[in-house]
Amino acid sequence: MIFMVWATMFRLVLILVAVTGLSCTWMALADPLNPLVLFTVQSNLMLAGYCSWRVVTRRRPSTGVKGAVTLYIVITGLVWHFLRMRGANPFEHLSLTGPGLGNFLLHYVTPIMAVIDWLAFDRTAPRPRWAAAPAWLAYPVVYMVxxxxxxxxxxxxxxxxxxxxFLNVDRFGYGGVLLMAVALAVCFALLGYGLIALHRLVNHRNRTAVDSM
Structure with a gap:
């Protein structure tokens, strides 16, 4: 019971962080519909929605759904850091308000918290299947289209x-964009397998610890 309380509190904080970051992004733009085209915004909305659903319903989780949401938000953080920021110091453009705060929360804080949630909570949930990793790529593919x-x-x-x-057809042409998309898809699939492997490893250790008591 105490463990469930901690999980709920953690997810409430995660929802607050995501909503704060999204609010900073929305307030920085004149057109309220524009941010919705960004993978960053969509993935953080998914994460906030999933966490809200878990807090309200407290149903037994589906590791398939949770894994997909976790993968998308991790993709958001990694693409931002390595492709957009080119590995720059994440604190360099951090501010207490506005886009600086929004970018930091949506690209660094929520991905890290989502991975913690993926590994630390729902320890009794069924182990995610290896076949889930390629299936999780459906949404990134739809987003690219x-x-x-x-x-x-x-x-x-x-x-x-x-x-x-990297989606700029005017600069790279459809062939170039497709080539980069395939490379990213392979990276995302490997990332998905990595998340599954970590979840299975942590789950196995927890079960071993419980059995030895």
């Missing part, structure tokens, strides 16, 4: 016509 179709339909100077530089 959405981003490319949206970019093709918008005028050249539209805001975030291509939400991320």
């Amino acid at each position: 959405f981003a490319l179709v949206r970019g093709a339909l918008l005028p050249p100077h539209a805001w975030k016509r291509y939400p991320y530089p």
Whole structure:
């Protein structure tokens, strides 16, 4: 029971962090619909929604759904840090308000907290299947198709016509974008397998500890 209370409190903090980051992002832009095209915003909305559902219902978790949400938010953090920020110091552009705070919360704090949740809580949940990792890629693939179709339909100077530089067809062409997408898909699949492996390792150690008591 105490463990469930700690899990609920942790998820409430995670929801607060995500909502604060999303609010900073929304307030920085004039058009309230624009942020919705960003993978960052979508993945953090998924995370906040999932955590809210867990807090309200307290049902036995589905490791498939939780793993997918965790993977998407980790992708958000890694893509931002290594492809957008090129490994720069995450505290360099941190501020107490505005986009600086929003970027830090949405790209660093929520991904780290999501991984902690993935490994520390729901220890009695069924182990995630290895086959789940490639299945989790369905949403990133759909997002890429959405981003490319949206970019093709918008005028050249539209805001975030291509939400991320590696999706910029004008610069790389469809062939170049497809090549980068395949490379990212392989990385994301390996990341998914890594999350599953870590979850299984932690779950195995917990079960071994319980059996030895």
